[in-house]
Structures are given as C-alpha cells and as structure tokens.
Amino acid sequence: SQKIEQNSEALNIQEGKTATLTCNYTNYSPAYLQWYRQDPGRGPVFLLLIRENEKEKRKERLKVTFDTTLKQSLFHITASQPADSATYLCALDEDNYGQNFVFGPGTRLSVLP
C-alpha cells in the first residue's frame, strides 16, 4: 500500500543545533516533493520544493535532499531558533499535471532556548 511517513511525531532540539527531519515514502513515484511549515491554527506555508532529478536544494538556513533510491527526503534547519518551532510537513506529487499533494503526518519541532 502507499504510505508517506515522517520520522517522528515530535522532535526537541537545543537552540543553535541543526534539526533534521525525515520523510519516507512507499509505493509512490513522486515527480517532486515539497516541505511546508504549519503553525497552530494556520494554514501550511511553503518552504522548499525539490524535483526528482535534483539531489539538494538550499534556502538560507534550510536544506532539503531527495534520494529516490532510498525513497527519502531529509529536511535540515541549521542554527535553529525558537521561532523555528512549528510542525513541518512533507508533501509529494506524482505528476506534473495539476496539484494533487499527498501530505505526510508532520513532525512537530520544538527548539528549546
């Protein structure tokens, strides 16, 4: 069956450290994968997109990798800050036609001062 999982429901790290979140999928062939941030009571906010033929993408303190052999994406936040505390969602889409995201369950990240 098809499944998309994120490494843990919750992750606590110390301020200044690098947070690494994992997204694994089974029986999907994503054309691209996106990462979103969601704060309580708000809609998700787009962070990064990575295509199937790309290995790595960076944006400021954020980095995402995509390994189609391992069927895994890693999302890194370097020099984490308490303001980075939120739920992070990965989402994949199997085609390039239209928008039909499958979202992971999310990882709730808490950055402790």
Add this chain to the structure above:
Amino acid sequence: KAGVTQTPRYLIKTRGQQVTLSCSPISGHRSVSWYQQTPGQGLQFLFEYFSETQRNKGNFPGRFSGRQFSNSRSEMNVSTLELGDSALYLCASSLTGGQNTEAFFGQGTRLTVV
C-alpha cells in the same frame, strides 16, 4: 498582495445539514485545491480546480463537491454532514498548479458538526 481568503473561519453545523465554504485565491492564480485536515488523518486532498474545471480529485465520497467561478474563486460543498466531517478545511491557490508552482494556503475554515 492579499493572500488566500477563506470564509467563514468557523462554522458549527448539525448532522444531516449541508455547508458551503468559500475560497478566494491570490489574484492571478488559476488553480485552487481543497484539503481536509484532521488529527487522525492529517491533511488529505479533496480536489483541485483549474479554469473552472475539476482537474484532480481525491478519495472522498460524492457528498463532497466543489466548483470554481470565472474569477477563480472556489466553493466547496458538503451535503448530509456527518460527525466525522468535523475538520479544518484548507484551500490552496497557485498560479497554474503542478511542478514549479508553490501552493499558498488560506487560514482554513474550522467546521464542527454536532
């Protein structure tokens, strides 16, 4: 520019009733998608509209329907409400949908069915 606007923000309905939710996308965006978010199932795709046509559909029963108007505004309708329909309903707009286009989400409509 203004973001994605969803109305109403909160709604309480009784089982068996129907409900209509509204989404105004970012100006110029032609793709509008709808999602249901619950603690148990997470974010699940309902359907996507592009240029007034449903382009993609998720695995939800026919009680869930939608439409898109010529100005790209979209509505979704849920008929014969069930307790399990209680959720946060989110819409997302993008320029064209698909690869290379990020989705911008609204704040959602919190629907409670009693």
